Amino acid sequence: MAARRTTKKSNVSADELKAYYRDMLLIRRFEEKAGQLYGMGLIGGFCHLYIGQEAVVVGLEAAAEEGDKRITSYRDHGHMLACGMDPNGVMAELTGREGGYSKGKGGSMHMFSKEKHFYGGHGIVAAQVPLGAGLAFADKYKGNGRVTFTYFGDGAANQGQVYETFNMAALWDLPVIFVIENNQYAMGTAQKRSTSTEDIHTRGAPFGIPGEIVDGMDVLAVKEAGEKAVAHCRSGKGPYILEIKTYRYRGHSMSDPAKYRTREEVQKMREERDPIEAVRAMLLTGKHASEDDLKAIDKEIKEIVNASAEFSKESPEPALEELWTDIYAETAPQNA
Template sequence: MTTTPKRTSRAKQSNASKDELLHYYREMLMIRRFEEKAGQLYGMGLIGGFCHLYIGQEAVVVGLEATAKDGDQRITTYRDHGHMLACGMDPKGVMAELTGREGGYSRGKGGSMHMFSKEKEFYGGHGIVGANVPLGAGLAFANKYRGNDNVCFTYFGDGAANQGQVYETYNMAELWMLPVIFVIENNQYAMGTSTKRSTKSPSLFARGEAYGIPGEQVDGMDVLAVKAAGEKAVAHCRAGNGPYILEVMTYRYRGHSMSDPAKYRTREEVQKMRDERDPINGVRDMLLTGKHASEDDLKAIDKDIKAIINDAAQFAQDSPEPALEELYTDVYA
């Protein structure tokens, strides 16, 4: 891939250190390799049901997790494996849950869309479009009630941005000045419908203006741009100024789910994004042009990550299926 001066200048402007860039590179590559392996396991019939891959959108969660601190929560929809890994959940537990095994985060009962980690403050994974948004405001309400300065990152897509419950939540969040960051992951397609066909709004974040919620649109293929915007949003919320909206412009390379042939867009469109805007290649270029790492260094990182993901896949396959009695556990709190 040709190095673009635009990406190099971003590295200089951000004053990102070698360690920071290596961290972002490793985290995004971990998500990419995990999702590629999940796709393979799905094709082998080891993952059932729905499987929504995050390939192409890695900079969103990695950039925002770089602004989080202990106690901050995150809640999202069904394209959620990247969010799990970015907040520190174990790839073995995530993969085991995808394959419906006892070693998974929900002991094999939740699958991709219903996986949680109280330790990592990850609250799902929700299959109903937009339904996680009021729940995210509820988590933020708990922060305000407790008097801490934690924030809740509430992720949803451009499709969910048209749901009525999102706007009910906007109104309540601003009315009660809740510390919630509404993150619209605008990957340009709601299932198979382009945003150009589903809305005439030039931007989605600006809809918050009607409720008095500030926000901005961010380049979601640039992890440094996402981090910078995230820092601004986090500071706003921690200071007690209420909610903030980030519309992060990103792109998914695969179909909506593994069963989606994605015939609503051209191969050329997808390839152009891969060639010109890939978030991992962007950081890779910064590392190489800044002489922070060599090609061999980056190959070694990739080899290490592939070993971790292969171990996770093997752990998932070796873990037993849950016992029948597991059907009756955790039915009630």
């Protein structure tokens, strides 16, 4: 995954830029493949694609350090790939197979990785917000200097538990970064029809939580804002809000006809603001990479994604005995 920087620099290296390109492209191609497998009936139920929003997670992962935690909603495939989870395990969970991260028992919306400090994957809108603050509470209790990235959307921002959490996070100076991925539509409802405030991060101000707007189609802007937020949290100053303005190209879920916005609106974003194209142009014009270099990355990503699709088809369905396992833990969990 993206090379992690150990020192603060105002510029990114060519290698880092290439890594962001690669990581964003992996998410894009993975999601396209997931959409295809859904169309073939290999993936069932709900499937929420992340296409268009790739710069958000890739930029923030570039600002994270080993041991930092992340938790998000049901639109979670991008977060998992960005934090280094295995595409095979993610895709096989989407197809409900034994090789999936949850042995096929969680599905698209419910995946976890203790190893990568990824705490889900939550299907109830905004439930992950107090959970994320709870993870931060545990880190503060242990005094380990870790921060938790708690992602939620503009739709979730209207749930009451978000503000219950803002209050306690501020009251107790919890090291949590609230990342509002504002893709402008809560399922089919545009922000202006659902949300009284234009800039959602301003809702943190009454609680004393600083926040800012970030251009979510610019991976470098996201990374820079992420570093600022991380520094704030790690220094013990309490929570921070990043409202990242982004855009999802696909429907809310696979079964969304997307009649609430025009085809032209989507097309305009894709053509003018695509986060991957932007980095590609930066690499080429800055002569940080040649067309051939980028073709090689494209090829590598295609192979990884195709391999994940193959794995997800070949991995067997879970054994029937799995129906009855993992309901109760027998021994104390080693939650980190």
